Amino acid sequence: MSDTNDLNGTTPTVRPSTAAELVARSNRLGADPKNTNYAGGNTSAKGTVTDPVTGKPVELVWVKGSGGDLGTLTESGLAVLRLDRMRALVDVYPGVEREDEMVAAFDYCLHGRGGAAPSIDTAMHGLVDAAHVDHLHPDSGIAIATAADGEALTAKIFGDKVAWVPWRRPGFQLGLDIAAIKEANPQAVGCILGGHGITAWGDTSDEAEASSLWIIDTAAAYIAERSRPEPFGPTLEGYAALPQSERRAKAAALAPTIRGIASHDRPMVGHFTDSDVVLDFLAAAEHPRLAALGTSCPDHFLRTKVKPLVLDLPGMATVEESVARLEELAVAYREDYRAYYDRHATPDSPAIRGADPLIVLVPGVGMFSYGKDKQTARVAGEFYVNAINVMRGAEGLSTYAPIDEAEKFRIEYWALEEAKLQRMPKPKPLATRIALVTGAASGIGKAIATRLAAEGACVVVADLDLDRAQAAAAEIGTSDVAVGVRADVSDEDQVQAMVDAVVLAFGGLDLVVNNAGLSLSKSLLDTTVADWDLQHDVMAKGSFLVSRTAARVLIEQGLGGDIVYISSKNSVFAGPNNIAYSAVKADQAHQVRLLAAELGEHGIKVNGVNPDGVVRGSGIFASGWGANRAAVYGVEEDKLGEFYAQRTLLKREVLPEHCANAVFALCGPDMTHTTGLHIPVDAGVAAAFLR
Incomplete structure (x- = not known):
C-alpha cells in the first residue's frame, strides 16, 4: 500500500x-x-x-x-x-x-x-x-x-x-x-x-x-x-415506570439528595435519563442481581465504577421514604467500595479515587449519572445503557458473566490509567458548579452567564422569552454547557418548574444569580399601583421566590453554594423619577443581608452587586427606561452611557461584562469567606458609597 x-x-x-x-x-x-x-x-x-x-x-x-x-x-x-x-x-x-x-x-x-x-x-x-x-x-x-x-x-x-x-x-x-x-x-x-x-x-x-x-x-x-422472551425476568409489582410527569417531578425532588451522595468526596455534575431501556431494566425482577454483577467492558466500568447504587424501593415509594433509604444505601455503598479497594490494592496501587457511586438507579424514575462535567456525566449514563443492552443480550442467550472483580480493579487502578488522569488539564475555577441566572437573555444577565460558563460552570439561562433564552444559551456553548428555559420569576409554580429544569439538566444547583428585572421611570405622582406592583412582583417577590426555591436544593445537597443579587446603585442613592425601581432595589439589597444571616450555617454565601448606568446591551434601557432617563437628564439617548460615565469618579462607562466580573469574584475561589457584601460596579458614585 x-x-x-x-x-x-x-x-x-x-x-x-x-x-x-x-x-x-x-x-x-x-x-x-x-x-x-x-x-x-x-x-x-x-x-x-x-x-x-x-x-x-x-x-x-x-x-x-x-x-x-x-x-x-x-x-x-x-x-x-x-x-x-x-x-x-x-x-x-x-x-x-x-x-x-x-x-x-x-x-x-x-x-x-x-x-x-x-x-x-x-x-x-x-x-x-x-x-x-x-x-x-x-x-x-x-x-x-x-x-x-x-x-x-x-x-x-x-x-x-x-x-x-x-x-x-x-x-x-x-x-x-x-x-x-x-x-x-x-x-x-x-x-x-x-x-x-x-x-x-x-x-x-x-x-x-x-x-x-x-x-x-x-x-x-x-x-x-x-433470545428468550424476558431476559431480565418478569416485571416486579410496583416497579413499573411512573407516568412521565410524575417520574420527572420525583426525579427533580430526589436529585439534590442523590447529587449530595455522589459528591461526598468531590463535587460532581449530573445527568438524568428516563429512557425505556433504563425503566424496563429497573422494572424487571433480575435487575438487582445483574446490577450487583457490575459492568464488564473496561470502557464501561472506568466511566460507571464497577457497579451502581440501586434504590431497593418501588417507584410508588414516597420522596421522603426514598431519600431516607438512599442515604442508608450511600453509607453501605461507600463501605462496600472501600472494602473492594482494600481487597485488591497493593502497596504500589494508586490511592483510592473516591468511594461515591457514579450511577444511581431509581426504579420507576430512571438513572442519575455523574462526572467531572456534564459531558462526562452524560457519557457515563450512555455507557450504563450500553451495559444494560449487553446484559440483556447475554441473559437472553445464556447467563451474564462479566470479568471478575480482581480484573476490574487491575484496570480501574492501572498505573497507565492513573497516568492518563494525571495528564488531564487543570480544571477551571468554576468546574463542577451549576449556575442559574435569571433575566439572562441579554445585558448583564447574559454577560454573567457567559462569564460563568467560560470559567467552567454549567449554566441555565432563564428568561421570560424562551426563544431568546435558548438563543443566548446556544451562543454560550453546547447543551452540555448551557441550556435556556422560560420562567416568569413572579410566578411560584414557574419558579419551581425552572429550578426543577436546572436539576434535571445538570443534576443540581450551586450558584444562583437574581438578575431578572425591569424599570419604569416615573415620578411619585405618575407611578400607578400597577407600576409599583409589577416591579415589586418581578424583583422583590421574584428574587424571594427564586432564592427560597433554590435554597431548598442547596441545603439538601449539603454542598454550600452562592446566591447573588444584582441590585443597583439606586438601592442606596436617592434619584428623581424612579421611586418604584429604587424602592424594590433597596428591598433586594436587604434580602442579601437577611439571607446571608440565615443561610450561612448551611455554607451558603449571599452577596450583591450594585451596578449603575449599564446601558449597552441592556434590556431595561432598550425597553424605554433609557429614553426616560435621557429625558430626565437632558441628554440624547445614544449618549446616555457617556453621560453616566462622566458623572463617575473614574469617568468610565460601566458595561455588562464588568458586572459579570464582580459576580465571578464573589463566587470564585478567592472570596470563599465573604457573605453579606454589596460590591458597587458604578465607576465610582460617591453618593452611593456604602456606609
Whole structure:
C-alpha cells in the first residue's frame, strides 16, 4: 500500500491517503452507537510513505490515539509509528508482568513527531498481520463476549470466521495473542474478545469495515432471533415506570439528595435519563442481581465504577421514604467500595479515587449519572445503557458473566490509567458548579452567564422569552454547557418548574444569580399601583421566590453554594423619577443581608452587586427606561452611557461584562469567606458609597 499518487499515462490517479481513508472509516463506524460507545475502541491502517530523511519507502501504522473518539476523529488524533520498529519490540518484550513498560517504548517507534499519544491498544494494531484493523465495543459483540458460554456461542454464531480470545487485560500480550490467533485462523475475519469487545481486520479499509459490521450485525440478529422472551425476568409489582410527569417531578425532588451522595468526596455534575431501556431494566425482577454483577467492558466500568447504587424501593415509594433509604444505601455503598479497594490494592496501587457511586438507579424514575462535567456525566449514563443492552443480550442467550472483580480493579487502578488522569488539564475555577441566572437573555444577565460558563460552570439561562433564552444559551456553548428555559420569576409554580429544569439538566444547583428585572421611570405622582406592583412582583417577590426555591436544593445537597443579587446603585442613592425601581432595589439589597444571616450555617454565601448606568446591551434601557432617563437628564439617548460615565469618579462607562466580573469574584475561589457584601460596579458614585 502506498500514499503516493500513480500516473496512468498523462492522467493522475488520485486516491485518499491512508490516514484520510482511516479517518473516514473511523468516523462512519463511530457515528453509529450500535458499533461502539463514545471514545470506545480504536482503528488502524498500515501503509508506505517516503521517509523524508532517507528518501526510501518506510512502512507505517496509523492508530487512533489515546483518549480519542472514533466518531469525531481527525488526522491529528492519529498516532503514527514506524511498523518495523514497533514490531521489533517483540524481541525485547519482558513478559506480561512488565508489559506496561511497552507503552513508553512506543515513543521510540514514532514517525516524525508521531501525532497523538499511542494508546495501550497500539500493539494489537501493529502486531496483527492485516493492513486494516478495527477494535470496537458494540453492545451485540460484548453480549456474546460476556455470556457464560461465550466461546461456544462464538463458534455457533460465526463458525470459523470469528475466533474466540479469552479475557486478557488490554496490552502488548493481548496484541501477541490476537496476532497468533489470526495467523492460526487464516479464514477468520475477526475475533470476540472475552469480556471486552470485538476486533476485525481486512486487506483494505472497506474489507475491515465490512468485517466489523458483519460481526456486529450477525451477533445482533442472532440475539434478536434466539433470545428468550424476558431476559431480565418478569416485571416486579410496583416497579413499573411512573407516568412521565410524575417520574420527572420525583426525579427533580430526589436529585439534590442523590447529587449530595455522589459528591461526598468531590463535587460532581449530573445527568438524568428516563429512557425505556433504563425503566424496563429497573422494572424487571433480575435487575438487582445483574446490577450487583457490575459492568464488564473496561470502557464501561472506568466511566460507571464497577457497579451502581440501586434504590431497593418501588417507584410508588414516597420522596421522603426514598431519600431516607438512599442515604442508608450511600453509607453501605461507600463501605462496600472501600472494602473492594482494600481487597485488591497493593502497596504500589494508586490511592483510592473516591468511594461515591457514579450511577444511581431509581426504579420507576430512571438513572442519575455523574462526572467531572456534564459531558462526562452524560457519557457515563450512555455507557450504563450500553451495559444494560449487553446484559440483556447475554441473559437472553445464556447467563451474564462479566470479568471478575480482581480484573476490574487491575484496570480501574492501572498505573497507565492513573497516568492518563494525571495528564488531564487543570480544571477551571468554576468546574463542577451549576449556575442559574435569571433575566439572562441579554445585558448583564447574559454577560454573567457567559462569564460563568467560560470559567467552567454549567449554566441555565432563564428568561421570560424562551426563544431568546435558548438563543443566548446556544451562543454560550453546547447543551452540555448551557441550556435556556422560560420562567416568569413572579410566578411560584414557574419558579419551581425552572429550578426543577436546572436539576434535571445538570443534576443540581450551586450558584444562583437574581438578575431578572425591569424599570419604569416615573415620578411619585405618575407611578400607578400597577407600576409599583409589577416591579415589586418581578424583583422583590421574584428574587424571594427564586432564592427560597433554590435554597431548598442547596441545603439538601449539603454542598454550600452562592446566591447573588444584582441590585443597583439606586438601592442606596436617592434619584428623581424612579421611586418604584429604587424602592424594590433597596428591598433586594436587604434580602442579601437577611439571607446571608440565615443561610450561612448551611455554607451558603449571599452577596450583591450594585451596578449603575449599564446601558449597552441592556434590556431595561432598550425597553424605554433609557429614553426616560435621557429625558430626565437632558441628554440624547445614544449618549446616555457617556453621560453616566462622566458623572463617575473614574469617568468610565460601566458595561455588562464588568458586572459579570464582580459576580465571578464573589463566587470564585478567592472570596470563599465573604457573605453579606454589596460590591458597587458604578465607576465610582460617591453618593452611593456604602456606609
